Amino acid sequence: MKLASAHIQDFKRFTDLTITNVPAKAKLVVLVGPNGAGKTSLFEAFNYWVSIARQQYNNFDALYHAKAGRPVVTDWSQMLQKIDLQFHDTQQINPQAHSQQSIKSFYIRSAYRHEPDFTVNQLNRADDMLLDSRRPPKLIIGEARVSDNYQRIVSASVEALFNPSNQSTTAGQIVDRLIGRIREGIGRVFDDLSLDGPGRPMQDGSFFFSKGASTGYHYKNLSGGEKAAFDLLLDFIVKTEVFDDSIFCIDEPELHMHTRLQSQLLDELLRQIPTHCQLWLSTHSIGMMRRAMELHRANPDEVVFLDFGAFDFDQPTVMKPAVIDRTFWKKMFAVALDDLSELVSPKQIVFCEGRRESGGSRSTSTFDAAVYRTIFGALHPDTEFVPLGGTSELDRDALLLSTVLTQMLPSIRTWKVFDRDDRSAAEITELNASGTRVLARRDLESYLWDDEILSELAAASGRASETPALVAEKKRLIDQLPQLGKPVDDIKAIAGQMYNECKRRLQLTQCGNNATDFARITLAPLVKPNTRTYSELETAVFGSI
Structure with a gap:
């Protein structure tokens, strides 16, 4: 299933939005733009459309789905009339027909994905995967699918074990066969994490991993980024067995992940997606966008970008895949890099x-x-x-x-x-x-609290005669550091005491509320080009690269 165009009216952020010209070859569609631009609103329209296909009429929420300030919508059918979707290589799909094709047309993950821990001690029969009972009725609702997918894998293992055709196959071989794709995918995404297996489902059932020298590493001990990536990858592999002709939509897949992990996860998701499926991602992360940029350069027709930051959705809007040029990338990375954009x-x-x-x-x-x-x-x-x-x-x-x-x-x-x-x-x-x-010294504070800078501070305060006392006090505090278990060059450890001593002896006011602010506000301006401290720090930072 691949989306060709969409027409959405008076829904969430949109007054009258038409998305068109999405190529039939597109395997990845990336929604980009700043927060609040409307990316999630588009996924919410897809989610509402598929809710009707699943006969989940009670998901309608006029205060949530309808665009504020537009004509009042009173029931689910009026809302559905505002969402018209056209697909490549298939006849018009009517979600009210509740056909299998319409039910499996979309598989959607929200940005609110969090299952910090789970342990299973009994087996439950998994429901029909196509029903997708864990799907969020609205994308503002949190979802947790790791434990559900665990139950599916274990249930499939039990069924396979008692299948007469598998009498010569061991339980371990059956489990390895079922989780093999997941294990291989994890190995490609993570450098130091591997999936061991599902543990003992009737006692301490959970996913266990090896990480570095550690084995039997419980799922709950993974970092937030590791859990987020594992959740998406696991869910993708499990669900593509049924959602094999579908549009997968993931809102902000990069949450909690560092940039390199984002890139590796995107590669693995595209590796796992079935031939007839399409992946839509909403993102403003540098890792995802950079990797998508590289994929677009290699196959321009397979990766397209929809720029939600370029339109006023209070007005009728026609959106086509963005023209990918240097101006586009400068704008996209201005969103992703944030402070670097200045x-x-x-x-x-x-x-x-x-x-x-x-x-x-x-x-x-x-x-x-x-x-x-x-x-x-x-x-x-x-x-x-x-x-x-x-x-x-x-x-x-x-x-x-x-x-x-x-x-x-x-x-x-x-x-x-x-x-x-x-x-x-x-x-x-x-x-x-x-x-x-x-740096030649332990840290930046070592330069700021240098004897030379203390002398500059005393002179600037009109109390140059206090310099020897300040230097002596600094030496006394440094000499005590070994007794405190501190390195002898850990100037940061004595900064608080030196801050109080400087204020007392030099009678300083409005110079910073603590040692850190004092160093930044009062000491840093004293590290001037005519000082030895400046020359040494300049060489450390700007020396031959």
Whole structure:
């Protein structure tokens, strides 16, 4: 089943929307645009259409389905008349005929997917898979399907075990045969996670995994991203046995996943989808869009994009697959990258540690990025500092972002800067060889609380004579660090005490409410180009790449 066009009136976000020209060869249709643009509203129209095909008339909700401010809709049939769908290679389908073709035409997953834990201790007969009893009547309702799919796999295993034609087959062989596709798919998506099996369904039935050196790893111990990816992959593999001529719709499949996992999951979903099916995704994630971009370049007719950010749906709208050019990609990645969209073509981007900025505004700048911008803003105005999280996140996502940015702006240079922390000389050499810079000191605070900067602070406060006392107090606190089980260069550990000492001796006010704010607001501006500290930090960040 493949959708050719859709006409939707007075439904959710849409006044009069026509989607047309979706090619028959399209295997993947990607809905892109900012939050609130209308992507989920389209899936909700599909979901309502298939609800009627399933005779689920009580799913009608006038306050939810009908567009606010438009003529009042009083019953389900009036709502259905506002949704007209046309399919490739099939006659017009009337959902009110309740045919098998109409019932299986769509399989839809909402963005609210969460089953944190389950353990089964009894077997239940699985209902007809085509009924899809777990489907959400509205896409704002949470859904949980992992345990349901578990029951289906176990029930199928029991039935196969007692099938006379399988008398020479062991129970283990039957289970392996049934979960083989799932295990193989998991192996392709995850680098360090493998599916062991379904455990003991009558005692502690759940999915168990191997992860690194650990075996018997219960489903509930997976991370949020691992559960999200496993849920979709498991559901896809199980349901495609019946939904083999259907349109699969997944709202925001990337939730809780890092960018590389998003890309690998998309590849696996497309690998598993039956020949006659079509996959529709609503997304604004960089991982999904980047992979879809690569697939489109390889097969333009098989991957199309619908740009929901380009229209005013309060007006009659005709939407066709977007023209894929550099302007389109710049706009799409502006949505996905959020805070990076404000960059005005910098020549260099330095990815640093620190909480990701939010809201598309530098007003939420995190510590490292804010300090670097303050210190180097004057002499390096063509450089932007972008925080990407902790070391593992920074290492993981910087490569992907660098690839995307250099495709959009070929002249741009990007690299990463790590704190030294407790890295060995060999580790630092290896990072430098890969183009990653490592600070010569433990962390950024070590530069900000340098003796030289304390001297600058005292002089700027008109109390230069207090410099020796401040330096002596810093040395005293450092000498106590080993007794506290702290490294002797952990300046961050004494920052709070030094903050109080500076305020007391220099009689400072309005200089920051805590040690972190004090370092960012008061100390960072003192790291000036004429200081030794500045030169050392500049070499660490901008040295030969």
